[in-house]
Structure formats: C-alpha cells, structure tokens
Amino acid sequence: xxxxxxIGTGLAGYTLAREWRAxxxxxxxxLVTRDDGAYYTKPMLxxxxxxxxxxxxxxxxxxxxxAEELDARILTQTPVSALIPDERRVRLQDGRTLxxxxxxxxxxxxxxxxxxxxxxxxxxxxxxxxxDYVRFRQAIEEVERVALIGPGLIGCEFANDxxxxxxxxxxxxxxxxxxxxxxxxxxxxxxxxxxxxxxVRFHLGTVVQRIDRCGSGYRLSLKDGTDLEAGAVLxxxxxxxxxxxxxxxxxxxxxxxxxxxxxATSAAGVYALGDCAQVEGRVxxxxxxxxxxxxxLARTLAGEVTPVRYPAMPVQVKTTLHPVVVAxxxxxxxxxxxxxPVGEGVKARFLDPGGRLLxxxxxxxxxxxxxxxxxxxxxxxxxx
Numbered sequence: 001x002x003x004x005x006x007i008g009t010g011l012a013g014y015t016l017a018r019e020w021r022a023x024x025x026x027x028x029x030x031l032v033t034r035d036d037g038a039y040y041t042k043p044m045l046x047x048x049x050x051x052x053x054x055x056x057x058x059x060x061x062x063x064x065x066x067a068e069e070l071d072a073r074i075l076t077q078t079p080v081s082a083l084i085p086d087e088r089r090v091r092l093q094d095g096r097t098l099x100x101x102x103x104x105x106x107x108x109x110x111x112x113x114x115x116x117x118x119x120x121x122x123x124x125x126x127x128x129x130x131x132d133y134v135r136f137r138q139a140i141e142e143v144e145r146v147a148l149i150g151p152g153l154i155g156c157e158f159a160n161d162x163x164x165x166x167x168x169x170x171x172x173x174x175x176x177x178x179x180x181x182x183x184x185x186x187x188x189x190x191x192x193x194x195x196x197x198x199x200v201r202f203h204l205g206t207v208v209q210r211i212d213r214c215g216s217g218y219r220l221s222l223k224d225g226t227d228l229e230a231g232a233v234l235x236x237x238x239x240x241x242x243x244x245x246x247x248x249x250x251x252x253x254x255x256x257x258x259x260x261x262x263x264a265t266s267a268a269g270v271y272a273l274g275d276c277a278q279v280e281g282r283v284x285x286x287x288x289x290x291x292x293x294x295x296x297l298a299r300t301l302a303g304e305v306t307p308v309r310y311p312a313m314p315v316q317v318k319t320t321l322h323p324v325v326v327a328x329x330x331x332x333x334x335x336x337x338x339x340x341p342v343g344e345g346v347k348a349r350f351l352d353p354g355g356r357l358l359x360x361x362x363x364x365x366x367x368x369x370x371x372x373x374x375x376x377x378x379x380x381x382x383x384x
Contacts, residue, residue, distance in 0.1 A: 002099045003028025008106030009037045012274025019298035029072040037063030037076040046157035047318045050164035055134045083249035085267035109239035109275035118210035125234045143231030151178040155236035160319040163198040172203045183361035184337040190345045190363045194322020241276040256283045261307035263297045288313040312378035323368045329359030342367040
C-alpha cells in the first residue's frame, strides 16, 4: 500500500496528519513510530508536576483512537532501519518494507548526552518523551532534592516545576546566567532571582565532573570544587535534530535535515518538518513553527504547492515563578540589547543599528504584558 507515509507520531507527525486528512480524506495514510503512538504534547512534560498531572493524564488519545480519527494505519513499536528514496520505500527494523508516494520525516530531536566519571554516571535521567517522563516521575517519587544539569529553557522549566512541587533543586551549568542562549544577562539574572526565591540554587560557570552513589542518592563533584548531594539527577543540556536515517539515505544534512520552503528534502518525494528539519538554514524546535509547517505541507501534499511562512513567533517559557516570553533575534543579526527594568523583571529589546526591533526578551509579570505590542513590530522569520 502506497500513499502518504509519515515517520513519527509526535506533535509534528500527528499535526500534519490531521491537516492533510482534512484536505484528502481518501488517500492511504500510514504512520510509523518506535513508541506506543499515544498523542500528547511534549512541551507539557516540563510542567505536569505543578499542574498535579500524572504521566497518564498527559495522554490525550491512544494510537488506536488516532488511527480511527485519521482513517490511518499506525504501526507502533516499529523502528525504521533505513530509507530507500530511489525506490520510494522504507525498511523497518523487523525486515518488512513499506512503499510510499510521499514520505514525511517527523523524527523530532534527541537529547544531547554528556559523559561523566563516577560509579553513578549511568543514573542520570533525561526526559525527551512520555516513556522517559514515566521513568523520571518514578525516580523522584520519594526524592526531596534533585540535581538538574542545564540552565537553558528546558532546564529552567523543570527547575520551576520541581520547585513548585516542594522539592529542592540544584541547577548546574557552564553558562553565566540562565537562558543564556536566548536572553541578555539582565533578563537571565531576573529569571535566576525569581527561581531562587522559590528555593532553587544555581551553580553557574562550572560543570559536573563525576557522579557517585552516596547512600540512597548521589554525590555530584563539580569542576569548581563544589560537592552536591541529591536523590535524583536530571540532565537537560539540550537536544539535537534526529538526522541519522536521512544521512544514511544520502539526503542533505547539516544541523538538521535540509529542506526548502516547501519542506522538500534533497530526495524526490521526501519531506521533513518539526524538530528534525532545517528550513532554509533555520532549526526552530518550538510548537508554533510546527503548526505553520504542517499547514503548508498538508496543502502541498494535497496538490496545492504552498511555501511555509513563519511570522514572528514569541516563545513562552513555562517558568510560572517568573514568567518569560522571548523572541530571539537571528544569531547572525547585527544589533544590541536595550534593557529596561520593569517591576521584578526586565523589558529587553534587540535593536539593529537603525533602531529596528529584531527580537525581545520579557521577564516578570509586568514586562510580559508587552508581548503583543512588541510582536506586532517584529519582522517575520520567513516571509512569503
């Protein structure tokens, strides 16, 4: 059976399937996933504790329910071992093959792994999907203190959630301030103060060198000479696009799977979207770009060739203890941050030499109220 084949049942895969099915209710649709295919939104994982949600509460629909809704075949627990674009076919790990007319790679991203010395280096937890999250929740059930490696976006969200649940949190990383890749120093320091007010402790400008078992918990030895003890260790140092399948098939790959404005890869009939895709040089691992890409690609697959357009898309960081909204400027943009204190936070605007707004970072309850006003002044990320 040919038709449209989607590899991946995360937000990108399922959003595309829904958008495309709304335009084409008849063509065969197959989704393949290496997990159970349950529909949930991954960004919800870093805030479930504070919302009082169990891992099961996060599942919105089972794979069976999604198959019925989409009139699709969904193959769960079925890893893909190879792409054969010249034959319009994929090979599954169990030896079977699937043919397609159009193939969409919605592979997502995988967590970055660091190696540590010590007899408990293998005890470090990572959360990249619901299965990981189940393990994480089991591991912290009786734990009062968690060591969290990584003060970036996901690290700060988990620190916020753990602190809101009443746990002590030790955040460790080489960065000079939290959210260092997204916001200027004053904004990062405001976030740090907000989280510290809830008991989170930061150990910045240093890294973990070894992790050893210590009683029923762990001892972390930092490069600056500090030793920390915790009942669980969570790593949130970042993710990278999953590109191995594409690279193995000879598709163009850089930071992500290279696609054009129509989300087409270098192989005919093969597309990519979501966290695995690099759209005209940009990897945007957020929800809003997925929704825009899915709408455009659904039209293209249905016969109405449509380039993706990315408007300005601010990101709300789920740090309820100190709200943050950020629209990061392009890393290559020329300009400087203009920072003004607002209440307990800051209003930071990234301006080019001519005074044009190219990005912003808002932190604190008062400052985030300027989100809509500033968003209106931002240029689109990818225009028509």
